[in-house]
Structures are given as C-alpha cells and as structure tokens.
Amino acid sequence: MQRMLKNQGKEVINMAHTVKNFDRLIGLDGFSEKLLKQHFSLYQGYCNKLNEIEEKLSTADRTTANYSFGEFSELKRRETVAFNGTYLHELYFENLGPTLLTPDGALSEALKRDFGTLQAWEKDMRACALSTPGWVLLTHNWVDSKLHHYILYEHHIGLPVHQKPLLAIDCWEHAFMLDYGTAKAEYLNAFFKNLNWNVVEDRFARVLKHLK
Ligand SMILES: [Fe+2]
Incomplete structure (x- = not known):
C-alpha cells in the first residue's frame, strides 16, 4: 500500500509494511x-x-535529538525493534510448516561442513535456543562464507552485520508458554518436527546464486 509522507518538508511516497497471513x-x-x-x-x-x-519519523523534529530523551531519538531507538519484530516473525512463520524433508544437497553439505554433522548442528541450535529469551538465527555469514548460529536479545540486540538469515527460532516465552509452560525443550521438539526445510533451502539457494 502506498502512502504519502513528509520527509523534512518534502512529500515522498513510502510503502507501508503489510501483515502477511499465516493461517495455514x-x-x-x-x-x-x-x-x-x-x-x-x-x-x-x-x-x-x-x-x-x-510515519512519525517523517515529521519528527530533528533539532530536539538527544541521548537522554527526545521524540526523534526515541523513535529511532525503537525503530529497529519494530522492524525486526515484524520481519523476524515472518522468517519464523515462513520456516514452519508440515514437511517430511530433511536438509538435502548444498544446504546439508554446508551444515556438515560448518557444524560437523546434522546432529551436531541441531545440538548447537538447541543450546543456543536455551541461551536466549529472544531469537536464534542460522545465518550465512558474508565475511567468512560459513553458516553460523547467533542469538538475539529482544528483537534487535546481538545480531552481527553481514548476515543473511536462513532460519529463525522464536525463543520468546510467548512462542511456547501457553502450550508448554516452562518446558522450552519440548517446544523445541515441536519446532524441529515442523521445520520446513524447503524454505530454508530456498533461502540458501539465493545465497549460493550471489556467491557464483
Ligand atoms: Fe514472537
């Protein structure tokens, strides 16, 4: 959806972020x-x-920017929370779904190359999930061209630069408490059982295209 915004006095067209439906x-x-x-x-x-x-940033007064408090500064501090809160959830919901696949081909080889075995990869990811109340991401790191796990706090704290997210696990309590209480490991069992490898492989295939 397009909307007109004012950016420092000038009207610009901006694309509003739209919610995807994951009822499937x-x-x-x-x-x-x-x-x-x-x-x-x-x-x-x-x-x-x-x-x-x-929208508020488009007209916020830049002259009041301040480390302690200022409307513009506060909006900038929370912008990444809302952005990552939106797009990390999309990564997560997209990589969930009924599937019988295990990782295959290039992705399977890359996981074995960088984690040793698929079992070692899963063990590492589970340990990461138990280490954060935020997120775990499997990423392709553009610096060393290897796959890594990184943990995030809240939505925006802890992610290194130069990463392409391949797989996301929501480790916030709202993702599992209603069904599993504090038994986070049981939630992880359900997550891995429903991990849609097709989606993760597609994301990795796009990385490989760039590497060619
Ligand atoms: Fe969440």
Missing part, C-alpha cells in the same frame, strides 16, 4: 490454535508499530 499454520502438530492466533496478533502489533514509527 493452524492445525500444526505441537502448536495450539490459541497460541498461534495470539502469536499472529503480536506480529501484527509490531507491523502496525513499524508503520506508526516510520
């Missing part, structure tokens, strides 16, 4: 409908806030 996930084994619907609402909230922040 309802019925997924190990994820209750109630939990998923609440999770979709949270994601929608981040997307709405992102649009609100961008």
Whole structure:
C-alpha cells in the first residue's frame, strides 16, 4: 500500500509494511490454535508499530535529538525493534510448516561442513535456543562464507552485520508458554518436527546464486 509522507518538508511516497497471513499454520502438530492466533496478533502489533514509527519519523523534529530523551531519538531507538519484530516473525512463520524433508544437497553439505554433522548442528541450535529469551538465527555469514548460529536479545540486540538469515527460532516465552509452560525443550521438539526445510533451502539457494 502506498502512502504519502513528509520527509523534512518534502512529500515522498513510502510503502507501508503489510501483515502477511499465516493461517495455514493452524492445525500444526505441537502448536495450539490459541497460541498461534495470539502469536499472529503480536506480529501484527509490531507491523502496525513499524508503520506508526516510520510515519512519525517523517515529521519528527530533528533539532530536539538527544541521548537522554527526545521524540526523534526515541523513535529511532525503537525503530529497529519494530522492524525486526515484524520481519523476524515472518522468517519464523515462513520456516514452519508440515514437511517430511530433511536438509538435502548444498544446504546439508554446508551444515556438515560448518557444524560437523546434522546432529551436531541441531545440538548447537538447541543450546543456543536455551541461551536466549529472544531469537536464534542460522545465518550465512558474508565475511567468512560459513553458516553460523547467533542469538538475539529482544528483537534487535546481538545480531552481527553481514548476515543473511536462513532460519529463525522464536525463543520468546510467548512462542511456547501457553502450550508448554516452562518446558522450552519440548517446544523445541515441536519446532524441529515442523521445520520446513524447503524454505530454508530456498533461502540458501539465493545465497549460493550471489556467491557464483
Ligand atoms: Fe514472537
């Protein structure tokens, strides 16, 4: 959806961020409908806030910018929270879904190259998930061309630059408490059982195209 915004006095066209529908996930084994619907609402909230922040930034007074407090400064500090809160959730919902596939071909080889075995890769990712109340990402690192796991706090703290996210696990309590209480390891069992490798392989294939 296009909208007109004023940026420092000038009118510019901006694209509003739009919420995607992930209702196809309802019925997924190990994820209750109630939990998923609440999770979709949270994601929608981040997307709405992102649009609100961008709109307010277009007219916010730059002359009051200040480390302690200022409207422009505060909006900039929270912009990344809303942006990552929106697009990390999309990565996560997209890489969930019924699948019988295990990683194949180039992705499987890269995981074995950088983690030793697929079992070692999963063990590492589970350990990362137990280490953060935020997110775990499997990324392609453009610096060393290897696959890495990185953990994020909140939505925006801890991600190194030069990364292409391939797989995301939401480790916030809202992603599992309703169904599993504090048994996060059981939530991870459900996550790995429903990991859609097709999507992860597609993301990695796009990386490989750039490397050629
Ligand atoms: Fe979430």
